[in-house]
Amino acid sequence: MRDLRLVGVAAIALLVLGTIAHAGAHEFVASTTGTLKATKGKEIFTFGSAKVTCTQLSVKGSVATAKEQTQNVTVLPSKCEGFGSAKVTVSEAEFLFEASLGASEIGPIVVLTNAVGKCSIKIEGAGAEGTSKGGEGTLKYTNTGKEIKTTQLVTEIEYESSGGVCGEPEMAYTNGTIEAEGTVEVEKGTIKWT
Numbered sequence: 001m002r003d004l005r006l007v008g009v010a011a012i013a014l015l016v017l018g019t020i021a022h023a024g025a026h027e028f029v030a031s032t033t034g035t036l037k038a039t040k041g042k043e044i045f046t047f048g049s050a051k052v053t054c055t056q057l058s059v060k061g062s063v064a065t066a067k068e069q070t071q072n073v074t075v076l077p078s079k080c081e082g083f084g085s086a087k088v089t090v091s092e093a094e095f096l097f098e099a100s101l102g103a104s105e106i107g108p109i110v111v112l113t114n115a116v117g118k119c120s121i122k123i124e125g126a127g128a129e130g131t132s133k134g135g136e137g138t139l140k141y142t143n144t145g146k147e148i149k150t151t152q153l154v155t156e157i158e159y160e161s162s163g164g165v166c167g168e169p170e171m172a173y174t175n176g177t178i179e180a181e182g183t184v185e186v187e188k189g190t191i192k193w194t
Contacts, residue, residue: 026099028068028148032189036061036073039147041182043077045090045112047121047159048167048175052082052112054090057182063191071097073184083165086116097150099141099193112166119166123159123176144183146190152180 041057054077061073076092091111110123137154157176161167185191 025069027194028063028071028097028099028191029194030063030066030068030186030189030191032186033063033065034189035187036063036071036184036191037187038075039183039185042180043075043090043182044177044179045082045121046177046179047161047173050083050121050166052080052088052090054078054080054088057180059182059184061184063186063189069099071099073097075182080112082112083114083117086114089113089115097139114164114166117165119162119164121159121161121166121176123157141193143192147183147185148191148193149183150181152178154178 036059038057038059041059043054043057045052045054056077056079058076058078059073060076061071063071072094074092074094077090080088080090082088089112093110112121112123114120137152140151142149142151155177156174157178158172158174159176160172161169163169167173
């Protein structure tokens with residue numbers, strides 16, 4: 001009989017804990033389904049002493065339901081300069097943003113190409129907790145009215161260089177940093193983080 005009471009108490013405790021966890025779950029709430037777009041954004045990549053700054057971000061994604069725990073988006077940085085004042089091309093990357101404050105890069109390798117220096121830097125995807133492979137990161141969501149502003153810092157990113165001004169070739173580095181800030185909205189609607 002005592003064992004049965006312990007099982008009953010344990011079951012009640014699990015139900016209470018499950019209710020508390022569910023009540024504290026975050027989600028993205030949109031007023032309508034539709035296409036996501038970036039209204040503002042910038043991204044700064046730092047690799048040792050080299051820095052690349054992108055002053056514009058394009059976002060592709062969509063909202064399928066009014067409330068979602070995750071959001072898949074493709075981000076394409078543009079208007080990028082670095083390695084002195086050279087134009088730099090950055091490939092797009094796919095991200096899974098989690099309302100529970102984690103974002104994982106899930107897409108292919110991100111490549112930064114310096115045409116003047118004739119070199120590139122490759123960052124592998126598939127990291128955890130807001131990071132690229134090997135990185136440590138933080139992610140913050142802020143509601144700005146009809147949009148969500150994201151601020152992300154990822155450090156200790158693993159990357160490889162092709163040589164030249166991009167760094168020693170065929171070396172695996174772990175000192176990469178990405179600082180990103182962007183504002184996203186749903187076309188003809190609002191979106192917020194709760």
